[in-house]
Amino acid sequence: MRSTFLGFNAARSGLFAAQRALDITGHNISNVNTPGYTRQRLNQVQSDAMRLFGGQGTLGTGVDTVSITQFRNEFLDFKYRSEVNTEGYWEAKRDGLRFIEAIFNEPSDTGISTVIDELFESFQELSKNPENLTTRALVRQRGVAFANSANHMYSQLEKMAVDLNFDIKTTVDSINGYAEQIAKLNEQIFRYENDGSNANDLRDQRNLLLDELSKLVNVEVLEVHNHNDDVIKGQEGSKIGKKMVIQINGQPLVSHNRFTKLNADDEKASSFDSTLFMKEIKWEGGDKLDIRGLNGELKALLDLRDGNTGSSKGIPYYINELNRFVKTFADEINKIHTSAFGLNGSDGVAFFTAGGVDTPPLTPPLTDANLDPTDGSYIPELGGINAKNIKISLDIDNDLNTIAASNTVDLLPGDGSQALAINALRHKASMFQEGKPEDFIKSLISNLGVDTQEAIRMAANQTFLTEQINNQRQSISGVSIDEEMTHMVKFQHAYNASARMITTMDEMLDVIINRVGLVGR
Structure with missing residues (x-):
């Protein structure tokens, strides 16, 4: 038999369910701008029904709130x-490669290519007037500028490695x-x-x-x-x-x-x-x-x-390439310069050395490695030269007359043929596997540019792809103000209707309790 207060219980459960749903809607609206927030919904089902006698079926008893769940897509x-x-x-790779590009600063008016061109041009001027001390001072200064540029690039790459270490x-x-x-x-x-x-x-x-x-x-x-x-x-x-x-x-x-x-x-x-x-x-x-x-x-x-490989180029790769360039470049200039004669008759003086040390002596032991295979001239052992330690030699730093421009001591002071030979190195295609010095720099910068552009392109593509997937996630998990406002109105009406149902049931009970049986009194 139906309970007298069954209608009250059904309306009460609807009132509480609507109230809880409104609470959740308010929680969603409050967190519309909260990073990582996932919208929530109240799961509710009808309460267990009451069976009516005589095969009349079942009578509903209200609603039960089951759980509060999130809208998430795990995939x-x-x-x-x-x-x-x-x-x-x-x-991260894009930002790092961009910084390496800034260190090399090529092509530009202040990059190492410009410094190399100015060095060769100074030797060309020396070949025209080898006894002029002003021209010799220019050669020395251009040599110092090249060494300083190489030192600076190395120190910047080294500092970047230390900074990456901290990162x-x-x-x-x-x-x-x-x-x-x-x-x-x-x-x-x-x-x-x-x-x-x-x-x-x-x-x-x-x-x-x-x-x-x-x-x-x-x-x-x-x-x-x-x-x-x-x-x-x-x-x-x-x-x-x-x-x-x-x-x-x-x-x-x-x-x-x-x-x-x-x-x-x-x-x-x-x-x-x-x-x-x-x-x-x-x-x-x-x-x-x-x-x-x-x-x-x-x-x-x-x-x-x-990274020190073609597929993973990092600081060690570019330092090794810079060292390879500086060593080969210095060796080529030294090979000519040590076989030439200075204005004071000196010979065997290296133009570049490791750390500015004195010129290696022209004394035994001599090996095949110390002799130029083309003419048998002496090549000092300068294997220690790299971008970090390259300096103008102390001999040249102390005495401009030791800059060697003459082919023989007999042609001093007006012979500048060896200075002209050094200038010709700028066009020596066999100096590097990549070609002449200019080609080496262009090849290195081109490869760096290709890697940087790839990183920029891949980063942009990945950002777009990530945003697309995140937008799909937000379409499921994100809070929509319009949708929540619609739900708010819906739950508000449900709450009001349940409250009205309780009022109606109260009026019905009032008739039974207070009015039935009063006729004839």
Whole structure:
């Protein structure tokens, strides 16, 4: 038999359901601009119905609120984190290559190509008037300018490597920070959801941290069921007893409420300069982080700092190329200059040396490596010259007369044939594999330009792709003010209708209680 107050209970449940739905709508509207927030909805079902006797069917008893859930698409979360990881890699690489381009500063009026041209032009002027001290001073100054340019470019590349080293340390610290926060959230979410509830707002915080972490390094997110340790790949879940594991290359960064720190404090000698120390990334236990298959901003920084191959060109590659150019260029000039005679009759004087040391003596032991195969002239051992230490020799720095321009001592002071021979090196196509000095610089800058343009293009494409996927995510998870306003009006009317239903039921009961049986009194 129907209860007297059944209608009250049905209307009351509708009143409370509409009120809760309005609360959730207000929560959505309040967080419309909150990063990482996912809109929520109230799930409700009809209450268990009452069976009527005599096969009359069932009578509804109201509504039950089941849960508050989020609108999320786990596949789009996975896709977004994959694409933002690639975006982080190309953006960091783009910025690094742009800075290398600024260091080389080519083509420009102040780049090394211009300095080389001015050096050759000064030798050409010397060939015309080899006894003029003003012209000799110009040659010395142009030589100093070339050495200083090479030194400066090397020091800038070296400083960039040190700066990248700091950036790597900072990125590793950020990864540790995200891991620690996620571990704490994992514990809170697990405790909150252990009774079947949904920790929606905590999950939003964790998802936002996963998005930011994914830009720094590629991670694999696993959900582990506590009851049987069954591993399911995915991003989020609402099953009871599920714990989260985050891995980098198969090694756990976060294991539910615990996390393993990465350290970038141990130092190793750099591959291009033993005086520099570069951070190695290791796990807290001491094992090195396997960087194979690594991606994201961290990988780009490592490539820029350590890359020395055609597929991964970084600071060591460009330093090695700069060293190769400077050494070959200096050796070619020295080979001619040491075989020529200065205005004071001196010979065997090197034009460039390593660190400005004195000219190597013309004394045994002589080997085939010290002799020019074309004419048997002496070539001093100058293997130590590179972009970092190249200087004008002390002999030339101290005495302009030691600048050698004459082919023989007998033709002094008016012979400038050897200065003219040095000037001709600018057109020596066999000096480098790439050709003459100008060709080497153009080839190096062209390759750098191609790599930079590729990074710029890839970063732009990835940004567009990431935004597209994020827009798809927001179309599902994001809050729409228009939609929430529509829901607000709908739930408001539902609330008012339920309240009106209670009033009606109250009036009906008032008739039964206070008016029935009063006739004839």
